[in-house]
Amino acid sequence: MKYPSGVNKTYEKVKNYSNRGMTLESDINNSNEFYLLNNIAVIYKKPTPITINKVDYKSRYDAKITEAYFKTPSTTDYNGIYKGYYIDFEAKETNSLTSFPLNNIHNHQIDHLKKIYNHGGIGFIIVRFNKLNETYILMVEDLINFLNNEDRKSIPIDYFKKYGYLLKENFNPRIDYLKAIDERICKYGKS
Amino acid sequence: MKYPSGVNKTYEKVKNYSNRGMTLESDINNSNEFYLLNNIAVIYKKPTPITINKVDYKSRYDAKITEAYFKTPSTTDYNGIYKGYYIDFEAKETNSLTSFPLNNIHNHQIDHLKKIYNHGGIGFIIVRFNKLNETYILMVEDLINFLNNEDRKSIPIDYFKKYGYLLKENFNPRIDYLKAIDERICKYGKS
Numbered sequence: 001m002k003y004p005s006g007v008n009k010t011y012e013k014v015k016n017y018s019n020r021g022m023t024l025e026s027d028i029n030n031s032n033e034f035y036l037l038n039n040i041a042v043i044y045k046k047p048t049p050i051t052i053n054k055v056d057y058k059s060r061y062d063a064k065i066t067e068a069y070f071k072t073p074s075t076t077d078y079n080g081i082y083k084g085y086y087i088d089f090e091a092k093e094t095n096s097l098t099s100f101p102l103n104n105i106h107n108h109q110i111d112h113l114k115k116i117y118n119h120g121g122i123g124f125i126i127v128r129f130n131k132l133n134e135t136y137i138l139m140v141e142d143l144i145n146f147l148n149n150e151d152r153k154s155i156p157i158d159y160f161k162k163y164g165y166l167l168k169e170n171f172n173p174r175i176d177y178l179k180a181i182d183e184r185i186c187k188y189g190k191s
Numbered sequence: 192m193k194y195p196s197g198v199n200k201t202y203e204k205v206k207n208y209s210n211r212g213m214t215l216e217s218d219i220n221n222s223n224e225f226y227l228l229n230n231i232a233v234i235y236k237k238p239t240p241i242t243i244n245k246v247d248y249k250s251r252y253d254a255k256i257t258e259a260y261f262k263t264p265s266t267t268d269y270n271g272i273y274k275g276y277y278i279d280f281e282a283k284e285t286n287s288l289t290s291f292p293l294n295n296i297h298n299h300q301i302d303h304l305k306k307i308y309n310h311g312g313i314g315f316i317i318v319r320f321n322k323l324n325e326t327y328i329l330m331v332e333d334l335i336n337f338l339n340n341e342d343r344k345s346i347p348i349d350y351f352k353k354y355g356y357l358l359k360e361n362f363n364p365r366i367d368y369l370k371a372i373d374e375r376i377c378k379y380g381k382s
């Protein structure tokens with residue numbers, strides 16, 4: 001595998017914890033760990049946003065949250081930096097065989113990705129079709145094109161095949177999604 | 192106030208909520224809202240990282256977290272994008288009159304900021320000296336210089352005065368910290 005420097009390197013492997021499933025989220029977390037360990041990129045999943053109502057302070061260092069609620073996220077789940085670019089994305093799984101239902105992504109998350117694009121960042125969604133075992137990246141500019149030109153409430157898989165990038169599953173990293181970003185940068189340059 | 196385009200604009204004002212204190216965090220959140228509303232930058236505070244142990248599912252849409260614990264954050268509190276640059280920082284207050292104690296920032300947060308710098312991002316800390324009512328930005332490169340050359344466990348305020356930027360308090364945004372970033376970009380360019 002060749003990375004920017006053009007030198008074949010030996011990469012640090014990411015530990016596999018047995019309690020991890022093979023969900024899209026765990027695959028992305030695994031890939032992000034790989035990128036971090038090998039000094040390729042710094043990308044993290046954001047913590048789940050919650051509203052904390054009650055906290056029990058047993059001691060100064062032992063606080064227990066006893067009442068909290070999940071909040072609707074205002075942004076996407078993942079962001080970070082790669083080759084100086086700001087990276088921002090959301091990852092979703094679907095059991096549909098034919099299309100990705102848009103109600104899987106909040107409108108304000110799409111708005112957020114548009115803003116990222118307008119400010120010169122790289123925004124995208126990663127969608128896994130569970131039953132087909134296929135995972136695609138779709139850049140925000142192609143997502144916007146779809147939304148501007150279609151009234152449909154779901155994106156057909158053919159649109160992903162045509163405008164997206166199929167992500168192959170590997171061992172380390174499990175899905176090398178930054179490779180698709182490299183291709184994109186090479187092909188179209190940056191906004 | 193002049194922004195990149197060189198055009199004097201009328202800016203959207205950020206609502207002031209009465210339940211907000213004038214803490215550094217609320218000042219930064221206010222500024223980030225201002226930047227977002229006026230299409231200047233997209234910068235958010237990350238949610239507090241917690242480990243969720245128990246959740247009561249009363250109904251599908253009404254989940255109550257009944258047991259959770261605070262986690263040590265692996266990154267900083269704020270990140271986002273400005274003029275295409277990846278922005279990443281941590282904000283801290285101190286009651287000291289003379290120096291900023293380094294035990295206010297976790298080592299892995301400093302390591303994280305170093306990585307951001309190495310990947311071409313803009314990393315910094317914002318430190319408020321509460322009793323002096325002075326708030327400074329210190330870029331990660333100057334923070335690293337201090338750590339490499341000094342054995343002290345706190346950064347004297349004179350170091351902030353010499354290498355940092357004093358942030359004046361305004362009404363909208365409350366602290367215009369991106370102005371200091373502009374100055375920095377103009378002066379030294381980007382890594």
